[in-house]
Amino acid sequence: MEKFYEIFRRDLKTKRLELRVLQPTPENARLVWDAIQNENPGDFKYVNWTPDYKKPLPESLDETLKQMQQEQERDVNPNGAVWYVFHNGKLIGHHGIFYFSNNKSVQSGNVWFVKSAQGQGFNQEIWALIMKKAFDELGANRIMRQCMGDNVQSQKSISGSGFHLDGRIRASTMLSDGTFMDQLVFTKLKSEYKGK
Numbered sequence: 669m670e671k672f673y674e675i676f677r678r679d680l681k682t683k684r685l686e687l688r689v690l691q692p693t694p695e696n697a698r699l700v701w702d703a704i705q706n707e708n709p710g711d712f713k714y715v716n717w718t719p720d721y722k723k724p725l726p727e728s729l730d731e732t733l734k735q736m737q738q739e740q741e742r743d744v745n746p747n748g749a750v751w752y753v754f755h756n757g758k759l760i761g762h763h764g765i766f767y768f769s770n771n772k773s774v775q776s777g778n779v780w781f782v783k784s785a786q787g788q789g790f791n792q793e794i795w796a797l798i799m800k801k802a803f804d805e806l807g808a809n810r811i812m813r814q815c816m817g818d819n820v821q822s823q824k825s826i827s828g829s830g831f832h833l834d835g836r837i838r839a840s841t842m843l844s845d846g847t848f849m850d851q852l853v854f855t856k857l858k859s860e861y862k863g864k
Contacts, residue, residue, distance in 0.1 A: 669747060672767040675801050676749040682793045687751035687763065692740050697733035703759040703782055711783045748777055760785035763794055772809040774802045795829050803861045810857050817850030826854045
């Protein structure tokens with residue numbers, strides 16, 4: 669795990685983006701809150717801000733800080749990394765990954781982008797960096813990504829990054845309104861990766 673921490677638990681850069689590790693402090697919560705407070709929560713219905721999908725986005729600065737703390741506990745300890753995504757100095761999203769050393773597998777964590785940043789290839793840019801580091805530096809054998817069965821935007825993004833649809837896990841997630849959602853599972857193996 670130390671190698672994973674060394675590679676991924678730090679600030680990173682892509683061609684257009686800065687991926688920053690932000691601790692859940694009031695100052696950092698303000699950055700997140702300023703980025704999302706005018707967004708339509710309906711645009712974030714797939715965002716797992718709370719463990720049971722209670723709310724797609726926090727509704728106040730205090731709630732933002734609390735949810736950042738929960739995210740830190742859930743996605744970072746003991747085997748993950750979380751970045752806040754900046755473009756031209758402005759916070760536009762959030763991206764997490766997990767690593768499972770027992771099978772050398774990297775898995776997507778929670779991902780969201782403000783609406784104004786969607787559809788610009790930012791997520792694919794991040795995944796290109798993750799794949800390069802995971803396969804070339806970490807020695808991972810497999811990367812897995814998941815999305816809700818009706819999340820067409822994420823399906824297109826994941827498929828566009830060269831991931832193979834492995835299958836559908838039926839009714840695997842229950843939303844706060846009691847609706848059960850399918851999850852789609854996509855993978856890419858090291859043998860399928862052609863580094864750039």
